[in-house]
Amino acid sequence: MKIPYPIFLKRTEDTPRWLPTVTSVGAVLLAFVISGIILAATGANPFQVYAYFYRASFGSWGAFSDVMVKAIPLILIGLGCALAFRMRLWNIGAEGQFFVGAFLASAVVMVPLVNLDTTPRWAIIALMMLLGMIGGALYGFIPGFLKARLHINEVIITLMLNYVAVLWNNYWIFGKWSEAGFQMTKTFPRNAWLPRLADYAAEIPAFSGLTLHAGIIFGLIAAVIIYLIVYRSKWGYKITLIGDNPRAARYAGIDIARNTILVFMVSGALAGLAGMTEVSGTVHRLQERISTSYGFSGVIVAWLAKLNPFAVIIVSILFGALLVASREIQPSGISFLIQGITLFLVISSDVLLRYEIKWVRPAQETAQ
Amino acid sequence: MTFSEKPNAVPAVEMQEITLRFPGVLANDRVNFTMYPGEIHALLGENGAGKSTLMNALTGLYKPQSGEIRIHGKKVSFNSPKDAIAHGIGMVHQHFMLVENQTVTENILIGLDTPRFGLNLKKYDDEVSHLAEQFGIHIDPTARIWQLSVGEQQRVEILKILYRGADILIMDEPTAVLAPQEADELMDTLKEMAAQGKAIAFISHKLAEVKQVADKLTVLRRGRATAERVDLQEYTRESLASLMVGREVIFNLHKCEQEPGREILRLEAVCALNNKNLPALRDVDLSLHEGEIFGIAGVAGNGQSELVEVITGLRECSGNVWLEGKNIANKPPSFSISQGLAHIPEDRIGVGTAPNLSLTGNIIMKRYDQEPVSQKWQLNYVAADALAGNLKDEYDIQAPSVQTQARKLSGGNLQKLILARELSSTPRLIVAMQPTRGLDIGAIEGVRQLLLRQRELGTAILLVSEDLDELLSLSDRIAVMYEGHVVGVLCSGDFDITNIGLMMTGTLPQDLPPEQEAPKDPAPGSASAFDEVLDHVKDYEQIEQAIPPAGQPVIITEEELPPAEDPDAGLSEKERVLRKVLGKKYAEGDEE
Numbered sequence: 027m028k029i030p031y032p033i034f035l036k037r038t039e040d041t042p043r044w045l046p047t048v049t050s051v052g053a054v055l056l057a058f059v060i061s062g063i064i065l066a067a068t069g070a071n072p073f074q075v076y077a078y079f080y081r082a083s084f085g086s087w088g089a090f091s092d093v094m095v096k097a098i099p100l101i102l103i104g105l106g107c108a109l110a111f112r113m114r115l116w117n118i119g120a121e122g123q124f125f126v127g128a129f130l131a132s133a134v135v136m137v138p139l140v141n142l143d144t145t146p147r148w149a150i151i152a153l154m155m156l157l158g159m160i161g162g163a164l165y166g167f168i169p170g171f172l173k174a175r176l177h178i179n180e181v182i183i184t185l186m187l188n189y190v191a192v193l194w195n196n197y198w199i200f201g202k203w204s205e206a207g208f209q210m211t212k213t214f215p216r217n218a219w220l221p222r223l224a225d226y227a228a229e230i231p232a233f234s235g236l237t238l239h240a241g242i243i244f245g246l247i248a249a250v251i252i253y254l255i256v257y258r259s260k261w262g263y264k265i266t267l268i269g270d271n272p273r274a275a276r277y278a279g280i281d282i283a284r285n286t287i288l289v290f291m292v293s294g295a296l297a298g299l300a301g302m303t304e305v306s307g308t309v310h311r312l313q314e315r316i317s318t319s320y321g322f323s324g325v326i327v328a329w330l331a332k333l334n335p336f337a338v339i340i341v342s343i344l345f346g347a348l349l350v351a352s353r354e355i356q357p358s359g360i361s362f363l364i365q366g367i368t369l370f371l372v373i374s375s376d377v378l379l380r381y382e383i384k385w386v387r388p389a390q391e392t393a394q
Numbered sequence: 395m396t397f398s399e400k401p402n403a404v405p406a407v408e409m410q411e412i413t414l415r416f417p418g419v420l421a422n423d424r425v426n427f428t429m430y431p432g433e434i435h436a437l438l439g440e441n442g443a444g445k446s447t448l449m450n451a452l453t454g455l456y457k458p459q460s461g462e463i464r465i466h467g468k469k470v471s472f473n474s475p476k477d478a479i480a481h482g483i484g485m486v487h488q489h490f491m492l493v494e495n496q497t498v499t500e501n502i503l504i505g506l507d508t509p510r511f512g513l514n515l516k517k518y519d520d521e522v523s524h525l526a527e528q529f530g531i532h533i534d535p536t537a538r539i540w541q542l543s544v545g546e547q548q549r550v551e552i553l554k555i556l557y558r559g560a561d562i563l564i565m566d567e568p569t570a571v572l573a574p575q576e577a578d579e580l581m582d583t584l585k586e587m588a589a590q591g592k593a594i595a596f597i598s599h600k601l602a603e604v605k606q607v608a609d610k611l612t613v614l615r616r617g618r619a620t621a622e623r624v625d626l627q628e629y630t631r632e633s634l635a636s637l638m639v640g641r642e643v644i645f646n647l648h649k650c651e652q653e654p655g656r657e658i659l660r661l662e663a664v665c666a667l668n669n670k671n672l673p674a675l676r677d678v679d680l681s682l683h684e685g686e687i688f689g690i691a692g693v694a695g696n697g698q699s700e701l702v703e704v705i706t707g708l709r710e711c712s713g714n715v716w717l718e719g720k721n722i723a724n725k726p727p728s729f730s731i732s733q734g735l736a737h738i739p740e741d742r743i744g745v746g747t748a749p750n751l752s753l754t755g756n757i758i759m760k761r762y763d764q765e766p767v768s769q770k771w772q773l774n775y776v777a778a779d780a781l782a783g784n785l786k787d788e789y790d791i792q793a794p795s796v797q798t799q800a801r802k803l804s805g806g807n808l809q810k811l812i813l814a815r816e817l818s819s820t821p822r823l824i825v826a827m828q829p830t831r832g833l834d835i836g837a838i839e840g841v842r843q844l845l846l847r848q849r850e851l852g853t854a855i856l857l858v859s860e861d862l863d864e865l866l867s868l869s870d871r872i873a874v875m876y877e878g879h880v881v882g883v884l885c886s887g888d889f890d891i892t893n894i895g896l897m898m899t900g901t902l903p904q905d906l907p908p909e910q911e912a913p914k915d916p917a918p919g920s921a922s923a924f925d926e927v928l929d930h931v932k933d934y935e936q937i938e939q940a941i942p943p944a945g946q947p948v949i950i951t952e953e954e955l956p957p958a959e960d961p962d963a964g965l966s967e968k969e970r971v972l973r974k975v976l977g978k979k980y981a982e983g984d985e986e
Contacts, residue, residue: 260762260773267759270748276708277737277745278759279728 046332049378053371054330054344060371061364075355082354083347091223091236095308097339097346099124099300099317101245103324104331104338105252106296112256112333113269113289119169119184120297121321122191123162127298128305129195130161132312135214136203147217154218154302155244162298163291165191170290174283180290188321199312210313220307241303245339248296252335265289297321318349326369404467406431406562406593407452407483412461414447421447422458423617429610431561434584434594436608438601444617445597449564452595453485454478465562484555485564490547492539498522499535502554525556530586532579545576552583563587564595569603581607601899649846654870655684658823658854659705664713664723666700674700675711676878682823682854687845689869690858693898697878698858699740702827705856706730706737717823731760734822738812738829740858742805746812749801753793754782756800757815789814790840806837813844824848827858842868862891876900 062072083093103120110117131154133139139157140150169183196209203211220239227234256262268275268282276282304316323345331337345365352361407429414422422444429435437445450456452463454472463470465481472478492501499518503509522535531549539547548568555563565584569577584594584607598604604611613621659682668674674697682688692698703709707727715723722730739745747756758767758778766777782796791810793803803811809829816824826845830838845855845868859865865872866889873883874897882903884894893906 258773258775259771260768261771263755263758263762263773267748267751267755270750271744273741273745274748274759277706277727277739279726279731281726281728 045379049375050330050332050372053375054368057364057368057371060367061360064363065360075360078355079347079351082351087232088235089350091238092350093343093346094238094242095346096349097342098239098241098245098303098307099320100324100327100342100345101339102241102248102296102300102303103320104327104342105245105248105335106293107324107328108331108333108335108338109252109256109265109296110289110293111269111328113265113285114272115170115173115286115289115293116181117166117169117184117290117293118181118322118325119166119187120293120300120324121317121319122184122188123165123294123297124301124304124317124321125188125191125195126165126301127158127162127295128301128312128316129191129198130298131155131158131302132203132211132214132305133157135218136198136211136312142215142217145217150218151220151306154306155299158298158302159295160298162294162296162301164294165298166290166292166294167287170287173290174286195312196314199314203312205311211311214306214310218306219310220303222307237308239303239307241307244299244303245342248299249335249339256335261285297324300324323349323365326365329369330372403430405429405464406433406466407595408462408464408467409448409452410462410464412448412451412458412463414444414451414456414458420617422451424461425614425617425619427612427619429562429593429595431591431593432588433609434588434596434607435610435612436604437595437597437612437614438604439614443614445614446566447617448614449485449566449595449597452478452562453483453564479558479560481562482560483562483564484558484560486548486551486555486566486568488566490551492547492550494540495538497536497538498533498542498550498553501539501550502557506558522553522557526553529556529583529590531583543576545579548576548580549583556587561591562593562595564597566597568596569598577603601895649868650850652685652850654686655852658682658684658718659856660714660716661705662714662716664701664704664711664715666704666709666711668700674878675704677713678878678880680873680880682856684852684854685849686870687849687855687857687868689865689872690856690875691862691865691872691894691898692860692875694860696875696898698827698875700878701875702737702740702825702856702858705825706735734820736816736819736821736824738809738816738824738826740827740831742808742812743801747800747808750799752782753786753791753796753798753800753803753811754778756811757782757785757796759815760819785814785818788818809837809841813841817844817848821848821853824853824855825858826855828860829857830859830861830864838864862894865894866891874898 058076062076065072065075081089083089103124106123107117107120134150134154134157135142140153142150165187168187169178169180172178172183173180199209199211205212220241222239223233223236225233227236254262256265264275264280264285267278268280268285272282300320301316304320305312309316327338327341327345330341348361348364352359405428407427409425409427411424411426412422413420413424425444425448427435427437427448437449439445447456451458454475454477457472463472465483470477470481472481478484493504496504497515499515499522502522503513503518519535523533526533526535526549529552531553533546533549533553537546539550542550552563568580581603584596588594588609596604596608611622612619659680661678661680664675664678665673666675676697678697678701680688690698690701700709704711704723705715707722707725707730710724713723714721717730717733717735720733722733722735743749748759754775758773758781761767762773762778767774767781769777779796785791786793786796789810791803791814792807800808800811813829824845829845830841842864845857849855857865857868869889870886871883872889872894874881874894876898877900881897881900884890893903896906897903
């Protein structure tokens with residue numbers, strides 16, 4: 027019997043600590059090379075394109091501030107996904123949780139839930155944050171509950187719920203909350219805006235025009251909290267144990283159903299908070315296109331970061347840069363092309379972590 | 395009689411000196427196996443004896459490290475099951491590999507290169523029914539798999555093999571899943587196939603059917619072929635039972651005499667379903683006391699797993715399970731753990747450990763919530779590593795560090811890790827399932843010593859095992875399970891290996907043969923039913939030298955072992971045990 031391809035994969039026992047980082051970085055670089063070839067094939071000069079990319083995203087403080095603005099929701103969503111993925115819960119419903127969070131945060135202004143003229147700014151923002159997180163958490167509760175109690179596949183549920191959330195938002199922005207028939211709400215009063223660097227331009231002139239808002243602080247705090255949960259807390263240990271071997275976790279007396287729901291809610295709450303930062307910090311209104319698929323990019327971010335909370339920040343910034351650059355070059359799809367190729371390569375590179383590639387020597391092949 | 399009697403027949407299968415090793419387990423140790431055309435050759439042995447491994451070597455699933463396989467006299471080397479099929483070898487596995495939504499014929503054709511394009515199903519339906527008729531197999535080729543009973547599905551598997559032109563068939567415990575009439579029908583089919591010149595290897599636990607259908611018998615025990623018999627008709631069920639179970643060294647385990655204390659565990663009318671929602675436990679009543687090892691004997695799949703799961707809270711049940719006065723039936727596992735229940739699970743890798751977590755991560759599995767590992771919301775990794783380090787030394791777990799991932803440990807060390815975790819929590823009740831399966835002799839003795847030590851400490855121990863020697867040497871009482879019932883409970887004085895073997899195959903205690911047929915402990919020289927058996931029984935290497943001339947019963951105490959085997963000679967008995975059980979640390983230094 028001939029083996030058609032003289033290559034086989036052998037499971038490795040030992041994965042050196044440095045290897046995951048090397049394969050990830052290598053995958054990103056290879057993605058740029060492949061994208062470059064495609065760019066060259068379309069007649070562009072890839073080096074010029076990449077140089078332009080760089081200038082558009084890191085070329086000035088203004089550009090970098092824009093990159094960070096894009097990175098904020100990615101960080102929050104990426105962290106939520108990283109937590110869920112650690113337990114092998116495939117929450118790809120961050121997009122929906124993001125929209126529900128944005129919706130409930132907007133409700134504070136649009137209903138309005140409090141008197142916007144007399145309530146202090148911090149209280150309005152705190153309430154918006156709270157409701158954003160509750161919205162995301164509740165929207166995460168649905169697949170969590172269905173998975174925990176009825177063993178329904180969370181991938182399908184979270185995916186479908188994304189569409190429900192988008193349509194729910196559309197109902198409000200096209201109908202009840204529509205401003206003059208446009209598919210958006212009115213601009214929020216300044217009281218409901220997250221503070222931005224530009225707000226302090228009077229004191230520090232260098233901040234003038236910078237759109238970076240307080241959401242970045244949420245992102246950093248969330249990263250620290252997720253880090254503590256995963257690597258320091260008992261709960262993180264339980265999550266890791268369940269993710270590694272649910273049967274062992276059950277045997278050890280851990281309530282898997284309860285933790286499934288909890289993790290889904292925390293993951294959703296982070297996505298909901300991302301939705302809140304987007305309406306309150308960036309767009310200042312609820313509209314149809316508040317998300318450029320942040321929810322899905324967040325999934326990619328979590329994977330690229332290998333579920334490490336601090337790596338999530340770095341990867342989010344890189345993705346933010348791609349998003350900003352995509353505004354500047356035509357066709358804007360190039361950014362998504364690079365994103366897609368990167369994810370594909372990073373996921374494939376996992377093979378290198380778990381297997382050694384061996385070539386079958388002719389002698390072995392003809393052992394018979 | 396059979397083809398094998400013909401003087402110059404070429405064996406269909408000749409396996410010589412087959413050795414197959416898995417990490418930490420010697421599954422086949424220089425096994426010889428020969429089978430002639432027209433012969434039904436039974437392979438008998440306990441679970442883990444190496445029967446399936448040997449047959450998987452024949453079907454190309456595993457490649458033996460050494461040894462030779464000849465098919466019809468020609469030397470072969472299989473790299474995959476495809477090679478074996480090409481040589482006319484087919485296996486019917488215990489778990490069928492059929493596509494539910496396709497017809498019988500379609501399933502038979504799957505994987506074949508013909509027809510290449512376009513399928514005249516009618517033509518193949520006819521071929522299949524013609525083939526089935528030839529061997530007296532009743533099947534409707536147009537039926538879809540999901541419409542068929544288990545027995546019929548098995549026939550499809552057999553036809554699949556026959557259609558590929560196999561003349562060597564391997565049946566892996568084929569009757570385990572069948573109803574009695576279906577089993578009878580299968581026996582007829584097997585005989586018909588043999589009559590037409592097929593060689594059939596038949597793996598089984600069930601003595602009656604081996605006697606009913608097989609021409610020849612090979613017994614495997616602990617990876618070695620211990621007996622080969624040609625004429626089965628001379629053998630009674632009793633002698634077959636003892637062949638399968640074997641007589642072997644019962645190490646002198648220093649089991650001290652002690653009276654069991656008060657009741658720790660009581661099961662009342664416990665019933666439970668298995669994963670297929672069929673009754674697995676039927677009205678089980680048991681009672682366990684302090685300082686008692688209660689053995690559960692039985693052929694795998696007669697409710698032992700479910701019994702363990704019910705007690706440990708992993709399976710729902712009806713009835714009551716009292717642990718020191720508290721009903722733990724249908725309570726979550728965390729509750730019984732908090733009540734002092736330790737569980738040594740059957741599946742070390744799938745249930746007992748988390749493969750990618752470190753040694754520490756696995757050690758703290760059940761005590762991450764207790765001080766000092768628990769520190770408010772935090773997990774104190776320093777304390778956890780210290781705890782794991784101590785247990786690693788105490789239980790002699792061989793690993794580079796406590797950061798080593800569990801999946802890198804060998805089977806024996808994995809089991810030590812589980813024991814360290816479970817026993818160090820000072821349990822009231824230990825539920826141990828197959829605690830020594832697949833371990834080497836040294837590790838086996840270590841585990842047994844640990845259990846005996848827990849017994850001395852007054853812990854109640856439920857020991858489920860398919861290794862009868864283990865049960866006999868450790869247990870104070872043994873319950874035999876068959877099809878979810880407890881067939882009978884024997885006390886320490888009444889243990890009789892033949893009777894237990896018979897009860898394991900469903901014989902009720904009142905139907906057992908009269909006492910004199912089965913001496914419990916044959917004194918040297920006395921004529922016993924075992925003598926003839928012993929002629930054919932070999933034991934593992936280091937004992938072999940110590941075996942007295944053939945015909946003598948083999949009962950060896952530790953003292954009689956060759957001195958080279960025991961590096962701790964000269965130590966006191968207690969020291970020796972401690973050293974074996976707990977590692978160096980205890981043997982040196984303090985008086986304990």
